[in-house]
Amino acid sequence: MTTGKINVSVENIFPLIKKFLYSDHEIFLRELVSNGTDATLKLKHLISIGEAKVEYGNPVIEIKIDKEGKKIHIIDQGLGMTADEVEKYINQVAFSGAEEFLDKYKDSAKDSGIIGHFGLGFYSAFMVAEKVEIITKSYKDEPAAHWTCDGSPEFTLEPADKTSRGTEIILHVAEDSLEFLEDSKISGLLNKYNKFMPIPIKFGTRTETLPKPEDAPEDYVNETVETDNIINNPNPAWTKQPTELSDEDYKNFYRELYPMQFEEPLFNIHLNVDYPFNLTGILYFPKLGSDMQIQKDKIQLYQNQVYVTDNVEGIVPEFLTMLKGVIDSPDIPLNVSRSGLQADGAVKKISNYITRKVADKLKALFTENRADFEQKWNDIKIVLEYGMLSEDKFYEKAGAFVLYPTVDDTYFTLEELKEKLKDNQTDKDGKLIVLYAGNKDAQHSYIETAKEKGYEVLLLDSPIISHLIQKIEGDNSGLTFVRVDSDHIDNLIKKDENTISKLSDEEKETLKTSLESYIPKAYSVQLEAMDSQAAPFIITQPEFMRRMKEMSQSGGGGMFGMGNMPEMYNLVVNTNSDLAASILTTEDKTHQEHLVKQALDLAKLSQNLLKGEALTAFVKRSFEMIK
Numbered sequence: 001m002t003t004g005k006i007n008v009s010v011e012n013i014f015p016l017i018k019k020f021l022y023s024d025h026e027i028f029l030r031e032l033v034s035n036g037t038d039a040t041l042k043l044k045h046l047i048s049i050g051e052a053k054v055e056y057g058n059p060v061i062e063i064k065i066d067k068e069g070k071k072i073h074i075i076d077q078g079l080g081m082t083a084d085e086v087e088k089y090i091n092q093v094a095f096s097g098a099e100e101f102l103d104k105y106k107d108s109a110k111d112s113g114i115i116g117h118f119g120l121g122f123y124s125a126f127m128v129a130e131k132v133e134i135i136t137k138s139y140k141d142e143p144a145a146h147w148t149c150d151g152s153p154e155f156t157l158e159p160a161d162k163t164s165r166g167t168e169i170i171l172h173v174a175e176d177s178l179e180f181l182e183d184s185k186i187s188g189l190l191n192k193y194n195k196f197m198p199i200p201i202k203f204g205t206r207t208e209t210l211p212k213p214e215d216a217p218e219d220y221v222n223e224t225v226e227t228d229n230i231i232n233n234p235n236p237a238w239t240k241q242p243t244e245l246s247d248e249d250y251k252n253f254y255r256e257l258y259p260m261q262f263e264e265p266l267f268n269i270h271l272n273v274d275y276p277f278n279l280t281g282i283l284y285f286p287k288l289g290s291d292m293q294i295q296k297d298k299i300q301l302y303q304n305q306v307y308v309t310d311n312v313e314g315i316v317p318e319f320l321t322m323l324k325g326v327i328d329s330p331d332i333p334l335n336v337s338r339s340g341l342q343a344d345g346a347v348k349k350i351s352n353y354i355t356r357k358v359a360d361k362l363k364a365l366f367t368e369n370r371a372d373f374e375q376k377w378n379d380i381k382i383v384l385e386y387g388m389l390s391e392d393k394f395y396e397k398a399g400a401f402v403l404y405p406t407v408d409d410t411y412f413t414l415e416e417l418k419e420k421l422k423d424n425q426t427d428k429d430g431k432l433i434v435l436y437a438g439n440k441d442a443q444h445s446y447i448e449t450a451k452e453k454g455y456e457v458l459l460l461d462s463p464i465i466s467h468l469i470q471k472i473e474g475d476n477s478g479l480t481f482v483r484v485d486s487d488h489i490d491n492l493i494k495k496d497e498n499t500i501s502k503l504s505d506e507e508k509e510t511l512k513t514s515l516e517s518y519i520p521k522a523y524s525v526q527l528e529a530m531d532s533q534a535a536p537f538i539i540t541q542p543e544f545m546r547r548m549k550e551m552s553q554s555g556g557g558g559m560f561g562m563g564n565m566p567e568m569y570n571l572v573v574n575t576n577s578d579l580a581a582s583i584l585t586t587e588d589k590t591h592q593e594h595l596v597k598q599a600l601d602l603a604k605l606s607q608n609l610l611k612g613e614a615l616t617a618f619v620k621r622s623f624e625m626i627k
Helices: 013-024 027-048 083-105 121-127 175-181 183-193 247-257 318-322 338-343 345-368 370-390 392-398 414-421 444-452 465-475 505-518 543-553 578-585 589-606 612-625
Strands: 002-005 061-066 071-076 129-137 144-149 154-160 166-173 201-209 224-230 267-273 279-285 300-303 306-309 324-328 432-437 457-459 479-483 523-528 537-540 569-574
Touching: 027 061, 027 071, 027 121, 027 166, 027 183, 027 306, 061 183, 083 129, 083 144, 083 154, 121 129, 121 166, 129 154, 166 175, 175 183, 183 201, 183 306, 247 267, 247 279, 247 324, 267 345, 279 345, 279 370, 318 345, 318 370, 345 370, 345 392, 370 392, 370 465, 414 432, 432 444, 444 457, 444 589, 465 479, 465 543, 479 543, 505 523, 505 569, 505 578, 505 589, 537 589, 569 578, 578 589, 589 612
Parallel strands: 061 201, 300 324, 432 457, 432 479, 523 569
Antiparallel strands: 002 154, 061 071, 071 166, 129 144, 129 166, 144 154, 201 224, 267 279, 279 324, 300 306, 537 569
8 A cells, every 4th residue: 555645835725625616526527537538538549550459348337325435336347447546646637637627726715706717627525525536447457556545645545346347436525515415406407518419427225117018917016127317418418410410409408508498499509519629519599579578597607518607708708698509519618707708719709610610501581581581580680689789890791691571571671672672751851751669559650650751661670779770870861760669750841841830930839838737747748740640749758858758768878867757748739720720710828728728738648658647637638628
């Protein structure tokens, strides 16, 4: 038997490992199972190149719990180690790696979200164990070795009587970690971290019912057998070629990833690149609608089929973090904090690749089946609109497939829209005016007025639409988006013809003075000569002010405090309406006030601004009028 002391400058590194990794101490299982997987895959490689003259067989990694003995066993059938290799890899290499990690990151580890991304590997065992044993037999024809360490720098190394190839790690679980002796806890961790490991992982057994034989008698009782409980899928969909998978395979994998998701994804994007970096994965577009809600089931990042995190910020462009799915890359550097991750050159290339791949896929879907793409538009638009705002590379490609729906459910690309509107919606100054509504019901009367003029009205209802149309206007000179309720229709698209007012300038001044004595200060009174059949009172909200306010509320907008500003409205009064004439000519001030308030309430009603006490008073007043 050999005893020795691990050569380490920190006298007792184990309490430090435990202290600094405590918040994430469950990763010990991931690390030890990953090590077993590596050992098995390395053996497979050595056999394939003729360096190891042994049978590979059907190796598994087995996890056993001995609750009474307070032990966890992790057993693999991989390479194994000789006594010399244990001395080299466990006492020197692994330990110096653990020490280097602590030396470099102990001050920032908790804050930077990097715990468990370091391949601390074997020594993470001491986060939950007070003593660790390794019993290992190399594939080479050499004696087995037994290493023991009790969490101090002292260790023992002696021969063992193990005859089968591979390594068994025995954790003597510490008193503060007894939760890890529960089947449900281990099962949960294996499911979280090792669900798609490339080697089958066995944890206990399960009972299976054998099928009933065809010639069995009626009173036949089905036989049951105990079989190994393999908890992982070693060949997940993303490790296969897209040509090997059907639509149903992709849907089944989505259900495997998110068992609690009951809605089918709309479509998927299979990522598969081997130069200038390695990356595979499958991204799914879920139904999103207009909400920018925080996703419960996020994209999962794997490294060689080992789960790392669902915080993919910096790797996946921000706008795509609303998607679901898996990304697997051995080239993503995980030994840096998150800010370093974003600055890393390889990571930026990966992010750019994913952006390009998603844009190409969307263009293909649009080209191959436009009708289907249009049908899905409302469920995916928020991602694409956010992408146009946040990623220039995506914005460049988006013109080919981003759609602009009308209130009548027809869809145009921006170029199609320009062509469609140019004859009818170009104003007298040569500007193309794109009318849009944010809410089909709330702005119904304004939409109808525009449609009577033969104008198209888009339906743009995303929370970030003000930001987006600002960007599109900046890139398309001579084009302006105007919400349909921001002025009366003749002012929205000004043509050469002018409607003559029935009222003289003096009468208009008298009318305005009368109106302002009854109208609240929040409304700016504006007299306009319109068609006599048009509505007498129209409430509009100035495009610029409303847009700035919306942008400020959804982040940005460049104007301090706009989001908190009171709402400002224009009251457009049609001077050619019979009502304007009645208000002007009536000498009964009470009646005049009554007319103005009733007309204002009707206008407010059409803008969905009449609520609470004011609505109650309006209803009561209206009933009085029809008695």
